[in-house]
Amino acid sequence: MIGAPSVAAVDWGTTRLRVWLLDAGGNVLGERRGDDGLITAREKGFAAVLEHHLAELGAPLALPVVMCGMAGSRQGWVEAPYVDTPAPITAILEGAVRVAGTARDIRIVPGLAQRTAGFPDVMRGEETQLAGAGLSTSGRHLVCMPGTHSKWVEVEDGVVASFGTWPTGELYSVLGAHSILRHSLGENPASVAADGPFFRDWCLSALNEGGDITSSLFAIRAAGLLHDLKAGDAAACLSGLLIGGEIASARRRYRHTSAPVVLIVSGSLGKLYAAALRIAGIRVTEIDADLAVRSGLFEAARQNGMIASKGATA
Amino acid sequence: MIGAPSVAAVDWGTTRLRVWLLDAGGNVLGERRGDDGLITAREKGFAAVLEHHLAELGAPLALPVVMCGMAGSRQGWVEAPYVDTPAPITAILEGAVRVAGTARDIRIVPGLAQRTAGFPDVMRGEETQLAGAGLSTSGRHLVCMPGTHSKWVEVEDGVVASFGTWPTGELYSVLGAHSILRHSLGENPASVAADGPFFRDWCLSALNEGGDITSSLFAIRAAGLLHDLKAGDAAACLSGLLIGGEIASARRRYRHTSAPVVLIVSGSLGKLYAAALRIAGIRVTEIDADLAVRSGLFEAARQNGMIASKGATA
Numbered sequence: 001m002i003g004a005p006s007v008a009a010v011d012w013g014t015t016r017l018r019v020w021l022l023d024a025g026g027n028v029l030g031e032r033r034g035d036d037g038l039i040t041a042r043e044k045g046f047a048a049v050l051e052h053h054l055a056e057l058g059a060p061l062a063l064p065v066v067m068c069g070m071a072g073s074r075q076g077w078v079e080a081p082y083v084d085t086p087a088p089i090t091a092i093l094e095g096a097v098r099v100a101g102t103a104r105d106i107r108i109v110p111g112l113a114q115r116t117a118g119f120p121d122v123m124r125g126e127e128t129q130l131a132g133a134g135l136s137t138s139g140r141h142l143v144c145m146p147g148t149h150s151k152w153v154e155v156e157d158g159v160v161a162s163f164g165t166w167p168t169g170e171l172y173s174v175l176g177a178h179s180i181l182r183h184s185l186g187e188n189p190a191s192v193a194a195d196g197p198f199f200r201d202w203c204l205s206a207l208n209e210g211g212d213i214t215s216s217l218f219a220i221r222a223a224g225l226l227h228d229l230k231a232g233d234a235a236a237c238l239s240g241l242l243i244g245g246e247i248a249s250a251r252r253r254y255r256h257t258s259a260p261v262v263l264i265v266s267g268s269l270g271k272l273y274a275a276a277l278r279i280a281g282i283r284v285t286e287i288d289a290d291l292a293v294r295s296g297l298f299e300a301a302r303q304n305g306m307i308a309s310k311g312a313t314a
Numbered sequence: 315m316i317g318a319p320s321v322a323a324v325d326w327g328t329t330r331l332r333v334w335l336l337d338a339g340g341n342v343l344g345e346r347r348g349d350d351g352l353i354t355a356r357e358k359g360f361a362a363v364l365e366h367h368l369a370e371l372g373a374p375l376a377l378p379v380v381m382c383g384m385a386g387s388r389q390g391w392v393e394a395p396y397v398d399t400p401a402p403i404t405a406i407l408e409g410a411v412r413v414a415g416t417a418r419d420i421r422i423v424p425g426l427a428q429r430t431a432g433f434p435d436v437m438r439g440e441e442t443q444l445a446g447a448g449l450s451t452s453g454r455h456l457v458c459m460p461g462t463h464s465k466w467v468e469v470e471d472g473v474v475a476s477f478g479t480w481p482t483g484e485l486y487s488v489l490g491a492h493s494i495l496r497h498s499l500g501e502n503p504a505s506v507a508a509d510g511p512f513f514r515d516w517c518l519s520a521l522n523e524g525g526d527i528t529s530s531l532f533a534i535r536a537a538g539l540l541h542d543l544k545a546g547d548a549a550a551c552l553s554g555l556l557i558g559g560e561i562a563s564a565r566r567r568y569r570h571t572s573a574p575v576v577l578i579v580s581g582s583l584g585k586l587y588a589a590a591l592r593i594a595g596i597r598v599t600e601i602d603a604d605l606a607v608r609s610g611l612f613e614a615a616r617q618n619g620m621i622a623s624k625g626a627t628a
Contacts, residue, residue, distance in 0.1 A: 074539070082540075113540055119533035120540045149494075149532060165532035167493065174492045179484055180463075212525035214556075215563045218463060218479035219433035225388070226396075226427055226434045242528075249529045 005029050006307040007064050008054060009297035012071035013125060014038045014148070018290075019053045021063075024307055026298040030057040038070040046077035047102060064105035066096065066301040068293070069125035072108035082113030082122060087160045089135070092127050093300035109300050117162045118253075125293070126151045129264050130160070132296025133287050140259040144250070145289065146243075146273045148173075152250045154257065164253060166246040169269075172238060181217070181238060184224045190232035191268065194275035198236035203244030203276050211249030213241055243276045251280065264289050319343050320621040321378050322368060323611035326385035327439060328352045328462070332604075333367045335377075338621055340612040344371040352384040360391035361416060378419035380410065380615040382607070383439035386422035396427030396436060401474045403449070406441050407614035423614050431476045432567075439607070440465045443578050444474070446610025447601050454573040458564070459603065460557075460587045461579075462487075466564045468571065478567060480560040483583075486552060495531070495552060498538045504546035505582065508589035512550035517558030517590050525563030527555055557590045565594065578603050 003023035011018045015037040021030040032053050041049045050065065072080030080097040096107035111124035126145045130153060135141050137158035145151045148169035154161045176185045192199055206213060220237045223229040229237070260283035265273055270286065277284045301307050317337035325332045329351040335344040346367050355363045364379065386394030394411040410421035425438035440459045444467060449455050451472035459465045462483035468475045490499045506513055520527060534551045537543040543551070574597035579587055584600065591598045615621050 114536075115540055119530055120536040121533060122536045122539055164529060165536070166528050167532050168528070170493055171528065174488060178488045178492045179481065210524055210526060211528065212559075212563045212566070214480050214482070214485065214525065214527060214559055215478060215567060216433055218481050219435060222428075222434040222436045222479070225436055226429055245526075245528055249526045252526070253529060 003027070005059060005063055007066055007298070007301040008057075008059055009294055009301070010050065010065060010067035010069075010071070011125060011128070011293050011297070012037065012041070012067050012069040012076075014070050017041075017049070017053070019050075019057065020294055020297075021057050021059055022294070022298055022301075026295065028294070032057055038073070038076060041071070041077070042075065046071065050106075061103070064107075064301070064306045066107055066109070066297050066304070066306060068109040068128035068297060068300070072097070072111060073124055076108075078108055080108040080110045082111045083127075085112060085114045085117065085160050085162060087112060089127075089131050089155070089158055089160060090303075092160075093131050093296065093303050096300055096304045105306060107300075107304055107306065109297070112160060112163065114163060119164065121163055121165055123151050123163065123165070126153075127160075128296035128300065129289055129292040130155070130296070131299055132292040132294065133262065133264055134292075134295070135262065140257055141262050142254055142257055142259045143262045143264060144273065144277075145264045146269050150246055152254065154254060164250065166249065168242045168246045172242055175217070176235070176238065179217075180221050181234070184221050184229065184231065184234040185238065186231035189235040192236045192239040192272060194271040196233075196236050198233045199240040199272070199275070200279060202237045202240030203279050206241045206244030207248045207280050209245070209248070211245050211252060213245040216241060239272060240276070243272055244279070247276055247280050247282070251282070260285060262287060264292050266290050317341070319373060319377055321380055321612070321615045322371075322373055323608055323615070324364070324379060324381035324385070325439060325442070325607050325611070326351065326355070326381050326383040326390075328384050331355075331363070331367070333364075333371065334608055334611075335371050335373055336608070336612055336615075340609065342608070346371055352387070352390060355385070355391070356389065360385065364420075375417065378421075378615070378620045380421055380423070380611050380618070380620060382423040382442035382611060382614070386411070386425060387438055390422075392422060394422040394424045396425045397441075399426060399428045399431065399474050399476060401426060403445050403451075403469070403472055403474060404617075406474075407445050407610065407617050410614055410618045419620060421614075421618055421620065423611070426474060426477065428477060433478065435477055435479050437465050437477065437479070440467075441474075442610035442614065443603055443606040444469070444610070445613055446606040446608065447576065447578055448606075448609070449576065454571055455576050456568055456571055456573045457576045457578060458587065458591075459578045460583050464560055466568065468568060478564065480563065482556045482560045485556055489531070490549070490552065493531075494535050495548070498535050498543070498545065498548040499552065500545035503549040506550045506553040506586060508585040510547075510550050512547045513554040513586070513589070514593060516551045516554030517593050520555045520558030521562045521594050523559070523562065525559050525566060527559040530555060553586060554590070557586055558593070561590055561594050561596070565596070574599060576601060578606050580604050
């Protein structure tokens with residue numbers, strides 16, 4: 001049974017924003033997606049952008065809002081502190097920060113920071129996906145969340161032990177637009193097919209090189225000059241090289257674990273990562289990223305007392 | 315003894331150009347450097363740019379001109395063909411191509427292409443540096459020519475056996491200007507000191523990671539957020555990571571050779587590479603890149619019969 005809206009859930013990233021109206025059971029009553037992410041919101045004002053989307057969804061004026069992502073960064077609306085690793089997943093969402101000076105109850109979920117183990121690292125938004133992914137609270141999981149800045153997370157008995165960032169999506173767009181490879185990929189790089197031979201071959205090559213991608217980037221350009229490689233195929237080469245390189249690199253870092261990879265992703269990017277992980281011979285469990293982040297935001301609203309609990313919270 | 319000019323030697327790259335007036339003995343009578351490389355020359359016209367520089371140097375109207383670099387590319391003045399590997403170094407310079415429709419005798423040295431062994435690859439300009447480096451024609455050499463697109467070349471008994479490209483300089487500028495690291499490095503990245511701790515530490519880290527740089531790029535940003543890493547130090551981190559990564563990757567590719575590295579480079583970039591190779595424990599012989607390319611161009615002029623030979627040509 002679908003009820004009245006209990007909370008609005010917002011995933012506010014650097015370049016895009018998603019808003020859902022949820023009832024007390026977490027059911028979706030309405031949804032909006034916009035490209036007014038952090039960059040746009042810094043110009044137009046966070047409150048104005050949010051209220052516009054809520055009004056379009058017909059949200060009541062008193063409806064509370066829970067959000068995650070870059071809205072909580074230093075360049076965002078209100079800086080939400082980081083929770084440090086090692087961090088129990090159920091504890092991350094508890095400390096949502098209230099946005100002051102708004103009529104609504106608006107709270108932003110903390111990010112995660114790794115200050116000591118391995119490389120320094122941060123995440124904002126993926127911790128909420130992780131909390132909503134429904135991982136069992138016992139055993140080891142290796143979680144991959146692909147994107148502009150792909151995150152790999154080691155979870156042990158419900159605790160985030162460590163994580164890392166591979167800026168694969170950003171490398172793809174920056175190299176395609178601003179490096180010599182722009183001559184190879186062309187103005188509007190074609191979408192890449194997960195089952196094409198160029199994606200597969202360059203993915204395999206990157207896996208064999210152990211995550212070293214710099215030695216073969218220029219070969220995409222040279223293959224255009226010497227072997228007449230077409231723009232669409234060049235895009236597949238670059239995509240295969242970068243995704244294969246990310247997987248090889250992560251496999252090296254997490255070689256001590258034999259856990260299958262939990263892939264939290266949506267859409268066409270998911271097909272590329274699933275194919276690349278198969279090529280690497282890695283077992284994969286797939287979880288939809290949209291479902292996961294919505295579920296995590298709903299859980300955050302409950303843990304922060306923003307909606308009436310329908311049962312025991314974790 | 316300094317004589318009258320016998321030839322003008324031109325190294326015409328993507329972003330810059332250098333012109334020398336040389337006498338019959340290869341002595342320098344005049345020099346000009348400009349930032350009117352390929353990109354500018356395509357707008358203003360190659361002949362106009364060249365004649366301007368020659369006029370400023372007071373070059374006679376009949377003086378022949380020998381050139382190497384991107385002026386011979388498909389986007390250049392006249393496309394000079396590639397010589398395929400394996401290629402005897404002394405044979406590369408022979409086939410200089412005449413620019414048609416000019417009063418002067420203007421010729422462009424061919425580039426090198428690798429069509430079969432390993433990754434497809436091309437070079438234009440570095441083959442002339444190589445020819446002018448004075449390598450002995452017996453034994454094995456591993457040559458490193460740092461730059462926007464660093465080249466590593468395996469030379470066996472005077473023959474280019476294979477080569478590879480690492481786009482280290484381009485990655486540094488593109489990531490510093492267009493990726494999230496622009497927030498870390500700032501508007502005008504500081505010049506990097508070869509003896510600083512950040513350059514050394516990140517170089518070491520990249521060497522230990524075997525050339526995998528993607529796993530630690532984002533850590534530069536995170537170190538700014540979590541540990542207040544300063545802009546100048548972030549530039550040193552990125553430089554150390556990329557140069558160390560290039561060396562680790564090249565060392566893996568050329569692990570079958572025990573030859574010391576011949577480093578052909580000029581200026582501050584040379585200090586960074588020399589330091590990084592020392593950190594990697596690699597023996598280095600340094601050769602000045604400006605001297606090498608000028609010497610190679612002079613040799614090309616002799617081999618193509620553009621000036622009277624003072625002795626036996628190779």
